[in-house]
Amino acid sequence: xxxxxxxxxxxxxxxxxxxxxxxxxxxxxxxxxxxxxxxxxxxxxxxxxxxxxxxxxxxxxxxxxxxxxxxxxxxxxxxxxxxxxxxxxxxxxxxxxxxxxxxxxxxxxxxxxxxxxxxxxxxxxxxxxxxxxxxxxxxxxxxxxxxxxxxxxxxxxxxxxxxxxxxxxxxxxxxxxxxxxxxxxxxxxxxxxxxxxxxxxxxxxxxxxxxxxxxxxxxxxxxxxxxxxxxxxxxxxxxxxxxxxxxxxxxxxxxxxxxxxxxxxxxxxxxxxxxxxxxxxxxxxxx
Amino acid sequence: xxxxxxxxxxxxxxxxxxxxxxxxxxxxxxxxxxxxxxxxxxxxxxxxxxxxxxxxxxxxxxxxxxxxxxxxxxxxxxxxxxxxxxxxxxxxxxxxxxxxxxxxxxxxxxxxxxxxxxxxxxxxxxxxxxxxxxxxxxxxxxxxxxxxxxxxxxxxxxxxxxxxxxxxxxxxxxxxxxxxxxxxxxxxxxxxxxxxxxxxxxxxxxxxxxxxxxxxxxxxxxxxxxxxxxxxxxxxxxxxxxxxxxxxxxxxxxxxxxxxxxxxxxxxxxxxxxxxxxxxxxxxxxxxxxxxxxxxxxxxxxxxxxxxxxxxxxxxxxxxxxxxxxxxxxxxxxxxxxxxxxxxxxxxxxxxxxxxxxxxxxxxxxxxxxxxxxxxxxxxxxxxxxxxxxxxxxxxxxxxxxxxxxxxxxxxxxxxxxxxxxxxxxxxxxxxxxxxxxxxxxxxxxxxxxxxxxxxxxxxxxxxxxxxxxxxxxxxxxxxxxxxxxxxxxxxxxxxxxxxxxxxxxxxxxxxxxxxxxxxxxxxxxxxxxxxxxxxxxxxxxxxxxxxxxxxxxxxxxxxxxxxxxxxxxxxxxxxxxxxxxxxxxxxxxx
Numbered sequence: 119x120x121x122x123x124x125x126x127x128x129x130x131x132x133x134x135x136x137x138x139x140x141x142x143x144x145x146x147x148x149x150x151x152x153x154x155x156x157x158x159x160x161x162x163x164x165x166x167x168x169x170x171x172x173x174x175x176x177x178x179x180x181x182x183x184x185x186x187x188x189x190x191x192x193x194x195x196x197x198x199x200x201x202x203x204x205x206x207x208x209x210x211x212x213x214x215x216x217x218x219x220x221x222x223x224x225x226x227x228x229x230x231x232x233x234x235x236x237x238x239x240x241x242x243x244x245x246x247x248x249x250x251x252x253x254x255x256x257x258x259x260x261x262x263x264x265x266x267x268x269x270x271x272x273x274x275x276x277x278x279x280x281x282x283x284x285x286x287x288x289x290x291x292x293x294x295x296x297x298x299x300x301x302x303x304x305x306x307x308x309x310x311x312x313x314x315x316x317x318x319x320x321x322x323x324x325x326x327x328x329x330x331x332x333x334x335x336x337x338x339x340x341x342x343x344x345x346x347x348x349x350x351x352x353x354x355x356x357x358x359x360x361x362x363x364x365x366x367x368x369x370x371x372x373x374x375x376x377x378x379x380x381x382x383x384x385x386x387x388x389x390x391x392x393x394x395x396x397x398x399x400x401x402x403x404x405x
Numbered sequence: 406x407x408x409x410x411x412x413x414x415x416x417x418x419x420x421x422x423x424x425x426x427x428x429x430x431x432x433x434x435x436x437x438x439x440x441x442x443x444x445x446x447x448x449x450x451x452x453x454x455x456x457x458x459x460x461x462x463x464x465x466x467x468x469x470x471x472x473x474x475x476x477x478x479x480x481x482x483x484x485x486x487x488x489x490x491x492x493x494x495x496x497x498x499x500x501x502x503x504x505x506x507x508x509x510x511x512x513x514x515x516x517x518x519x520x521x522x523x524x525x526x527x528x529x530x531x532x533x534x535x536x537x538x539x540x541x542x543x544x545x546x547x548x549x550x551x552x553x554x555x556x557x558x559x560x561x562x563x564x565x566x567x568x569x570x571x572x573x574x575x576x577x578x579x580x581x582x583x584x585x586x587x588x589x590x591x592x593x594x595x596x597x598x599x600x601x602x603x604x605x606x607x608x609x610x611x612x613x614x615x616x617x618x619x620x621x622x623x624x625x626x627x628x629x630x631x632x633x634x635x636x637x638x639x640x641x642x643x644x645x646x647x648x649x650x651x652x653x654x655x656x657x658x659x660x661x662x663x664x665x666x667x668x669x670x671x672x673x674x675x676x677x678x679x680x681x682x683x684x685x686x687x688x689x690x691x692x693x694x695x696x697x698x699x700x701x702x703x704x705x706x707x708x709x710x711x712x713x714x715x716x717x718x719x720x721x722x723x724x725x726x727x728x729x730x731x732x733x734x735x736x737x738x739x740x741x742x743x744x745x746x747x748x749x750x751x752x753x754x755x756x757x758x759x760x761x762x763x764x765x766x767x768x769x770x771x772x773x774x775x776x777x778x779x780x781x782x783x784x785x786x787x788x789x790x791x792x793x794x795x796x797x798x799x800x801x802x803x804x805x806x807x808x809x810x811x812x813x814x815x816x817x818x819x820x821x822x823x824x825x826x827x828x829x830x831x832x833x834x835x836x837x838x839x840x841x842x843x844x845x846x847x848x849x850x851x852x853x854x855x856x857x858x859x860x861x862x863x864x865x866x867x868x869x870x871x872x873x874x875x876x877x878x879x880x881x882x883x884x885x886x887x888x889x890x891x892x893x894x895x896x897x898x899x900x901x902x903x904x905x906x907x908x909x910x911x912x913x914x915x916x917x918x919x920x921x922x923x924x925x926x927x928x929x930x931x932x933x934x935x936x937x938x939x940x941x942x943x944x945x946x947x948x949x950x951x952x953x954x955x956x957x958x959x960x961x962x963x964x965x966x967x968x969x970x971x972x973x974x975x976x977x978x979x980x981x982x983x984x985x986x987x988x989x990x991x992x993x994x995x996x
Contacts, residue, residue: 217702224695375544382537387529393522
């Protein structure tokens, strides 16, 4: 039993890490993040529910990526750029992204309705058994997907563009003087971050269904990003897994409504006692 | 006392008259409303929200933190009242203050991330706190009743069965009291300290204001108001369910504050009205709610950052009327008692400051005697500003000992060093832009005010304020800024701002004054005035550490010059000795 709790916790946690990567990308370039990221995860799920039955599961992916990219551009121009350009409203992006998230959720409920939609997995429904631990093929697919993206992101951070990201995060103006188009890089990070959230919604919806519940993934992943460290992919993976396991334990021991509580409390403790994140310093792979 | 009436007109008139009129109009509702029961309920809710918003305004508007979890504090108040009256049989009038206090404690808990994290993380912390609280409210069924809710027993106070009418008037009375308290608090030294730390936190810290403690204080006080409002909400509605204290409610509170206008009582009343009337007006298009709410928040953030209040005329034309005091008994500069002591007031022994592998200061030993001027020279990057930042506790040295007045200052906080008698000015000006010139000086005089919020709220603080106020005028005369006393500090010229910083630093009664390039950007008559001022400061027994590039100023004023290069002390002694020293010449001109 405990083995099952840990393994499926880690599998859920990988998904949190995937969304957390998006927070890390935008935090790296502009020290900002989209507090309404959950709405994009929800969009990923709902678009899958609409498109997958007619055109197939894979066909939903490009549509989601394009839709999220467009929304990422909107978030950047509506919520982030005005705040970055005006030092007097330096933190107004927080409220602005929350507001954008609320609008996006409202719009989705108007368009798609409020019901949870279920989606068939393209893989077999029969779990693979390893001893007394069961893993759904779809869960295995998610794990592979997340690990691939992690690998690609790591490669990216070590590339020339990754260095440009790093430069913009240290000092936007100095980077601009070096000929790095800082505002475009920030825009790019928001597009990438939004696409990652959409992919997460696409990946998870066959297991969880699509609807407002996916929205909660945004804040849980934010917790994973903070707990792990906003500057380390490995930290986000570990923290995501930790939160996933804690959640499963809480669901096992407490009434189901408390499920989300451990992630939140862990996050609050980390912000209070170790704001750099649990795995902040231990990693070589600094962004 | 004419003085007192003058001191209490700092608020724009619009913020005294209009809220007063609105509240009187609301109190007369049985006479003008055709559906008094319904109107009474609306006014009741409006007053409750307004009380909670006053608390949020302290946190967001004055202290400049961001709280996305205010509904949690509101909820703590409501559930405390609910549980106390229902399960412990407390009467409502007793449960209310307990609710406020518990919510104040919750506010303190919510503010803990302030100790280590930056303001973005603190905002995230409030969001996480709010979400956790709403999960607990929703799931801890045995205490909170969860989504089904709690039904409170009806209240009977002194034989009187309380109805909506009574609650409406109770809420209005509590609202008036709350506004009164907030007005007093925000016009006091404490309110000034809040605004100062919002505009320039490091400078506020150097005035002896413990910034984090003050921010935490704003959360506690904000919690008190939210808790009172929550308790009143529970009593008057007779029923509470977890949906009233969710994330959406926190967002509503923020929306109300931002849309109405921060730092304004009228703004809060308008904001509360919007949050109450908006759902009523939009009841036929429920599904549009999130989009409209979100749109309004975006609008309030970027299009109308001052809120509705900023659209009204006269908001900024009202002048803050301080009058100049008649007497000039107060000496501008306080004599320090250390003039007679012959030992060093400041002693650095082998102090080093290392950033990774780079030494910004290396094995620096220097001693400064009271009543002398120590000049610090050196090319850019010599470590001059690092030295000042270490002395004021902004950095902690990686090696070596510093003692001030024979006490080791290791790991003292900036505000503690300031209180001990180290004041400074800044190379890059750090004035409190949103305050007037006089108020800037008054922030420096923070230490001679009554800063206990309880005493301020009860009006026991005014006497000390008069002395501080007279002293501030003397300081303004000293630096020739008395004509600009009521001007916004941001409107002063560059040179005037430099003098303002010196006067503000003198207000802290320093024993050691650190001047970081005071003459930068000054010319002609200003330079002469600066020299006279610094000499007069020395005559009062204050030790001065003067960083300057004007060779003329540094050689005529300094008793002793310390020359730095690449973080090392390369020469020190009398001005003649140092400026002819070969190492100094080499540092500036090359060999």
